[in-house]
Each structure stands twice: as structure tokens, then as C-alpha cells.
Amino acid sequence: MKGLWWKVLALLLMLYVVLAGLLIPLKSGIQSVEPMQLTAGQQQTIRVEGYNTHFESGEExxxxxxxGSPRVEGKEGRDTAILSNSVKVIGVQDLSISFQVPAYLPTSDGAARASLIIDNPKDGAFVLPEAIILKQSEALAGPPSPQGWSSQIENLSASSGITFPFRGLLAETIRNQYFHVSLWFSLMILMLAAAVYAARFLISGRSEFDRRSEALTKVGLAFGMLGLFTGMVxxxxxxxxxxxxDVKQNMTAIALLIYLAYFVLRASVASDQQASRIGAAYNIFAFAxxxxxxxxxxxxxxxxxPGAGGNPGFGGEDLDSTMRMVFYxxxxxxxxxxxxxxxxxxxxARLKHKIQERLLG
Amino acid sequence: MIGQIITLLGLEVRLEFRQRASLAGVLLFAIGTVYLFSLAFGSVEPRLWNALFWIILLFGAVNGLGRSFSRELTYRYSYYQQLTSPLSLYVAKVLFNTLFLLLIGLLVWGVLSLLFGNPVKDIGLFSLTLFMASLGLSLILTFLALLAGRVNNGPGIVAILAFPVVIPLLLTVVKLGAVALRLIQQTSTNKDLLLLFGVDLLAIGLALLLVPSLWKEA
Amino acid sequence: MQNLSPALFLQAAPDFIRSIGKIYVVVAVIVIVVLGLFAYLYFVDRRLTKLEDQIQDDE
Known part of the structure; x- marks a missing residue:
């Protein structure tokens, strides 16, 4: 079979994406914290349930x-933080952590959101942003004070092994990046190819280009439907x-309607030649x-x-280099x-065209 | 080229004045809708006023502009083909349709103000939005009318083709309109105007590329 | 009421599809994609069958 190599490549790539996308574990993270509110000026204990963690007693x-916001990697400067005074291991996923919260918060609002950072030698360091709300106790009302809030977060362990990031409520569904998001990117490429073939048809008038353009649009539309359904799940x-x-959901639905209209348009033209020409022009319009x-x-x-409100769409913390190795x-x-x-x-379609020509001629 | 466009535009205007069919039809539709609303609702609050205005403009545009090429693509087609370039005919149509929509928009604005009062606080922004919306609708719908010109059930097809394309445009102008009516506070007005401008530019570019090849075929 | 704090969200009572870090959501997505691709193949297959019938009628 001619031109087999890229089909083999397609198979191998899909196999790799499904296997790597499903088998590589997530990085350790924090699933839940109880209680979520602590009062300043007291010795308090929280129960933490981890995700994919390997806590063992005897480890440090x-x-x-x-x-404030979670620590930015590599940023120097003082942290406004307190260190735990004891960590007890209950199970591989469960910890009991005690903090001595200083009597006065360093902020003047009377309450502050704190992120919880846990570091153990096996899993490395991980964060739950805004895990706990700290409240100034009523009995100890006083001015805000930075005293006792100067623990440095340092000597963090690095996690070993290849992992995908753990992102709160996404949990394992972060793997959908390789299926749902890749589908949309490939749709873009297929529709671009369809528009290019449409343009080549308009320039040269060769019906083969129009057949290719229509077939690519058909597959693109099918991918779009799949992208919409997988996105909904x-x-x-x-x-x-x-x-x-969501604005992106609405706009993709509209985009799919525009491409559906392409097939309505083609179907409503009596002559094949006109259908091709009008369809090709509309196809370019639809891609634009x-x-x-x-x-x-x-x-x-x-x-x-992601990527709304002027934020970058990809990259940064949501797509690390391990994810790129599967996503691309x-x-x-x-x-x-x-x-x-x-x-x-x-x-x-070409076969059909030839059969019809033979029947007519 | 420019002389040709001006001549064709003049021809369009004179034909419209002589026949008055499409303008009268769309105006009747617009005023009828507004009147029905006044009967059904009595009074209209500013949010509804804004939505009503743009929806009437949209439906009027689809009705009126869908048949833009019904004359040219029939008996006069071959004659036109010898006399003018397709692009200048297209540009003349776009200009005429923009003026047409602007006129419809201003008249609907007047009628709505007469019946329900005028809630527009920022007249400059509202007029600018109306102009951009007219230009955008006219560019897109004229192109689609040319596409659908040779299709069975042309105007019906224009509606099917136009709605998904026009919805984002409509959403943007409804938002800008709401800003002009001081219904919402917002700082990204420039961005939205830029988006409208971008859509217009895109439609112009596409038309320059695609109209000649659409026209060529008999 | 909706509290979007990640910690609270994860504390919601887990059912089957939300269990084990919602891995079944990923499985469902993959199943939809695979089914979709097979549906496409089925339709191409049907069109080819029609063409084959046409050729046989011709001969």
C-alpha cells in the first residue's frame, strides 16, 4: 500500500498518547483539609488528606x-509563613498537622487566606492554594503584627519520577488535555487544510481539490462534534x-453551525459545478x-x-514540559x-465520480 | 474604478427611489414590530429597548439584503458582466446596503423614541456602534447574498448562512449598545469596537479575494 | 450557593464517576472519541457498499 508510513505513524502516536496519557501518575497533591478555619493565638491541629502521596512515619x-498567593518558584524574598510544630503520619494519604498560630495576623482585615504547603522527601513539595482561613480571635483583639510570621520556606525536596501536575478540582481529568484539547487543535489544522484545498480549487478548477476540501471539512465537523461532547462530559x-x-462553548457551537451551513449550501445547489464553486468560496469564508x-x-x-481575559492560553503552570511531551x-x-x-x-467520492462518468458516457 | 462605483451607487439609489420596494418592505416590518411591541408591552424598559433595536436591525438586514443580487444574477447578468468589474459592482452594493441599514437604524431609533422614549445616554457611541454594525452586516450579508444568488430558495439560504455568522456581531453590538445606554459600566469598549472593526476588515479582505471568482461563473 | 474553594469541592460526596480523582471522566472522553471515529468509518463503509452495488448492477 502506497503512503502507508504516516498511517502507521498515526497509529503509533495515538497508542503512545493513550498509554502515556493514562499511565503517567499525577504529582502528589492535597485533596482535603479539615477544619478549614483556624483562629489566631492558639495551638491547632488540622487533618489533611493527600492525593497520590506516600507519607511514612519516620520521614522528615x-x-x-x-x-497570600502561593509561592512562585525561584522568587527570593521573605515569606509570610509559619512552620508546623508537629506532623503526625496517620496513613500513606493522611496527616495530622499542628500549628501554633501567632496571636496577631500580619494583615489588618481580621482574617486571611493561607495556602498549605507540605514537603516530604519522597513526593517533593506541594501546595493547596487558599486552603485555610485564619481568623483573628475576638478575645485577643489588637493591631496587626508581623511577629511570628517569618518562617522561611526553604530546602524543599524535589519530586522524583515523571508526573503530570495536580490541579485541585481537575484531579485526573487534567489528562483530557491530550484528548479534548488535542482534538480541537487538530480540527483547526484540518479546517485550514480544507480552506487551502478550497482556494486551490478556485484557482485551478480541478474537481479533485474540491473533493478533498469537502472531505476534510466533513472530518473537521465530526471532530468538532466530538470536541463539543467530550467538553460537555x-x-x-x-x-x-x-x-x-461559557463564551467559548457558545462560540464553538456557532462555528459548528457555520460549517453545518456549508453542507446545507452545497446540497441546495442543483448543478455539481456550481455547488463546488460556491461551496469552496463559502469554505474559505467559514475558516476566516x-x-x-x-x-x-x-x-x-x-x-x-483557560486563556480568557487576556491570560495566556497555554504554557505557564497549566501545561508543564511533561504534558507537552504528550500533548503535541x-x-x-x-x-x-x-x-x-x-x-x-x-x-x-472520487470513485463515485468515476462511476457516474462511466454511466453517463 | 471609483467612477464606476459612484455611477453604480447612483444607479442603485435611483432604482430604489423609483421602486421603493425593499426599503418600504423593511420599514413596514420594522415599524410593525415596534408597534406590536408597544401594544403588547405598553412600556419598554431600556434593556429591552436595546435588544429590540438591534434585533429589528438584524432581521431587517437579513430580509432586505438577502436579495441584493436578485436583479443582477438574472436577465441583466451578461450585460453587467461586459460593462463593469464584479468588484466595483460589489463595492457599490455594500455602500448602498450600508446607507440603507443606517437609514433603517435611524428611523427605528426615531420610532422607538417616539413610542417608548429615548434611553440613549451616549449618543456618539450609539451612533458609532450603529455605523459599525451597519457596515459589518452589510459586508457579510452582501457577500452571502452573492453566494446564495444562484441557489434554489436563495433568500431562505441567506437566513441559514447568515444567522450563525451574525450572532457574534449582534452580541458585540448589544453590549456596546448597553454601554451607550449606561446599563453596564465597562472599560473594554475600545476592544469591542476594535473587534467590530476587525470583523469588517476581515469581510472586506475576503470579499476582495472571493468575489471575482464567484462572479466569473455563468 | 456555590463555593469554589478547591478543598471544599473535593470534599463533596464521591460517587462512582467522581471516584479515584475522576479518572472515569477521562475514560468517558476517550470512549466518546473512539466511538465517534468508528461511527465515521461506518458511514464511509456504507457509502462504499452502495458504490460497489452500483458497479455490480452495471456489470
Whole structure:
């Protein structure tokens, strides 16, 4: 079979993405903290349930409560934090941590949010942002004071082994990055290819280009539907409901409607030649609309999707280098699978064209 | 080229004045809708006023502009093809349709103000939004009308093609309109205007690329 | 009422699909994608069958 190599590559990439995407464990994290509110000026104990942790008694496990935003890697300077005075291991996932909270908070609001940082030699350091609310006790009312809040967070252990990041309520679903998000990226590539073939058809008039353009659009639309459904499943268990009217959800639905109209348009033209020409022009138009719908408008509005409100979409903490090693092959893999499906479609269409020509001639 | 466009624009205006069919039809639709609303609701609060205004403009645009090329693509087609370049005809149509929508918008604004009062606080912003919306709708719908010109059930197809494309535009202008009515406070007005401007530029670029090849075919 | 604090969210009573860090959500997503791809293959297959029938009628 000619041109087999890229189909083999598609298979291998998909195999790699599914295996690596499912088998690489998540980094350790903190699942729950009880109680979530502590009062200043007292010795208090919290129960912590970890995720993917390997606590063992006898190890040196340290914990900090840090005020303000979570510590930025490599940032020098003083931390506003307190160190735990005892950490007791209850199970591989469970800890009991005692803190002596100083009598006065360093902030003047009477309450502060603290992130909980735990460090153990096996799992490295991990953080739960805004884990605990610290309250000034009424009996000990007084001016804010930084005294006792000067513990340095240092000598953190590095985690060993390859892991994906642990992000609070995403938990294991962070792996959907390789399936749901890759699908959308490959859709973009397929639709671009469809628009390029449409343009080549308009320039040269060769019907083969139009068949390819139509087949690629068909696969792209199918990918879009899959992307929408997988997104709804993912959203149901992280955002609480399948459709929250998020701007990106709305805009992708509109984009899919635009591409559905492409097939309505083609179907409503009587002559094949006109259908090809009008369809090709509309295809380019639809692709030009796809970019603002998927990538410009959602960034200008508040959205649940990452990348909204002027934030960078990818990169930073949400996509570390381990994830890239699976995410990028995932995009290539899905694109190749899409090309393969589209090729089947356009070869079928070519066959149909030839049979019709033979029947007529 | 520019001379050609001006001549064609003049021709469009004169034809419209002689026949008055599409303008009268759209105006009747717009005023009828507003009147129905006044009967059904009695009074209209500013939020509804804003939504009503843009929705009437949108439906009026789809109704009126969907048939932009119904004359050219039939009996006069081959004659036009010899006389003018497709682009200048297209540009003339876009300009005419923009003026048409602006006129509709101003009249609807007037009628709404007459019946329900005028809640627009920032007249400059509202007028600018109306202008950008007219230009955007006219660019997109004229292009789609050309696409659907040779299709069975052309105007129906224009509605199917236009709605998904026009929804983001409509959402943006409704938001800008709400700002002009002081219904919401917002700082990203410039960004939204820029978005409208970008959509307009995109539609112009696409038209320059695609109109000649759409026109070529008989 | 919705409290979006990550700690509270994870404390919600776990059911089957939310168990083990919601890994079944990932499984569901993969199953949807695979089913979708197979559905596409099925439709291409059906079109090819029709064409084959046409050729056989012709001969």
C-alpha cells in the first residue's frame, strides 16, 4: 500500500498518547483539609488528606501555612509563613498537622487566606492554594503584627519520577488535555487544510481539490462534534454542569453551525459545478470566521476556559514540559487520523465520480 | 474604478427611489414590530429597548439584503458582466446596503423614541456602534447574498448562512449598545469596537479575494 | 450557593464517576472519541457498499 508510513505513524502516536496519557501518575497533591478555619493565638491541629502521596512515619515531613498567593518558584524574598510544630503520619494519604498560630495576623482585615504547603522527601513539595482561613480571635483583639510570621520556606525536596501536575478540582481529568484539547487543535489544522484545498480549487478548477476540501471539512465537523461532547462530559464533572453558557462553548457551537451551513449550501445547489464553486468560496469564508470565534472573542471575555481575559492560553503552570511531551504528539496523532478518515472519504467520492462518468458516457 | 462605483451607487439609489420596494418592505416590518411591541408591552424598559433595536436591525438586514443580487444574477447578468468589474459592482452594493441599514437604524431609533422614549445616554457611541454594525452586516450579508444568488430558495439560504455568522456581531453590538445606554459600566469598549472593526476588515479582505471568482461563473 | 474553594469541592460526596480523582471522566472522553471515529468509518463503509452495488448492477 502506497503512503502507508504516516498511517502507521498515526497509529503509533495515538497508542503512545493513550498509554502515556493514562499511565503517567499525577504529582502528589492535597485533596482535603479539615477544619478549614483556624483562629489566631492558639495551638491547632488540622487533618489533611493527600492525593497520590506516600507519607511514612519516620520521614522528615514539614508543613507551612503561607499568607497570600502561593509561592512562585525561584522568587527570593521573605515569606509570610509559619512552620508546623508537629506532623503526625496517620496513613500513606493522611496527616495530622499542628500549628501554633501567632496571636496577631500580619494583615489588618481580621482574617486571611493561607495556602498549605507540605514537603516530604519522597513526593517533593506541594501546595493547596487558599486552603485555610485564619481568623483573628475576638478575645485577643489588637493591631496587626508581623511577629511570628517569618518562617522561611526553604530546602524543599524535589519530586522524583515523571508526573503530570495536580490541579485541585481537575484531579485526573487534567489528562483530557491530550484528548479534548488535542482534538480541537487538530480540527483547526484540518479546517485550514480544507480552506487551502478550497482556494486551490478556485484557482485551478480541478474537481479533485474540491473533493478533498469537502472531505476534510466533513472530518473537521465530526471532530468538532466530538470536541463539543467530550467538553460537555469534562465540564459536567469540573464546572458542575455540561453547558454553562461559557463564551467559548457558545462560540464553538456557532462555528459548528457555520460549517453545518456549508453542507446545507452545497446540497441546495442543483448543478455539481456550481455547488463546488460556491461551496469552496463559502469554505474559505467559514475558516476566516472560525479563527475569531475560537481564538479571539473567547479571549476578550470572562470564560471558564483557560486563556480568557487576556491570560495566556497555554504554557505557564497549566501545561508543564511533561504534558507537552504528550500533548503535541496528541495533536499530530489526531491530525493524521483525521487526514486518514478524510482520505477514505475523498477516495470514495472520487470513485463515485468515476462511476457516474462511466454511466453517463 | 471609483467612477464606476459612484455611477453604480447612483444607479442603485435611483432604482430604489423609483421602486421603493425593499426599503418600504423593511420599514413596514420594522415599524410593525415596534408597534406590536408597544401594544403588547405598553412600556419598554431600556434593556429591552436595546435588544429590540438591534434585533429589528438584524432581521431587517437579513430580509432586505438577502436579495441584493436578485436583479443582477438574472436577465441583466451578461450585460453587467461586459460593462463593469464584479468588484466595483460589489463595492457599490455594500455602500448602498450600508446607507440603507443606517437609514433603517435611524428611523427605528426615531420610532422607538417616539413610542417608548429615548434611553440613549451616549449618543456618539450609539451612533458609532450603529455605523459599525451597519457596515459589518452589510459586508457579510452582501457577500452571502452573492453566494446564495444562484441557489434554489436563495433568500431562505441567506437566513441559514447568515444567522450563525451574525450572532457574534449582534452580541458585540448589544453590549456596546448597553454601554451607550449606561446599563453596564465597562472599560473594554475600545476592544469591542476594535473587534467590530476587525470583523469588517476581515469581510472586506475576503470579499476582495472571493468575489471575482464567484462572479466569473455563468 | 456555590463555593469554589478547591478543598471544599473535593470534599463533596464521591460517587462512582467522581471516584479515584475522576479518572472515569477521562475514560468517558476517550470512549466518546473512539466511538465517534468508528461511527465515521461506518458511514464511509456504507457509502462504499452502495458504490460497489452500483458497479455490480452495471456489470
Amino acid at each position: 515531613i514539614r508543613a507551612w501555612l503561607r499568607l 469534562w465540564a459536567n464533572f469540573t464546572w458542575g454542569k455540561p453547558w454553562s453558557g 470566521m472560525l479563527i475569531p470565534l475560537l481564538y479571539i472573542i473567547p479571549r476578550m471575555r470572562a470564560s471558564l476556559h 504528539p496528541g495533536i499530530i496523532g489526531f491530525t493524521l487520523v483525521g487526514l486518514w478518515l478524510a482520505q477514505l472519504s475523498w477516495r470514495t
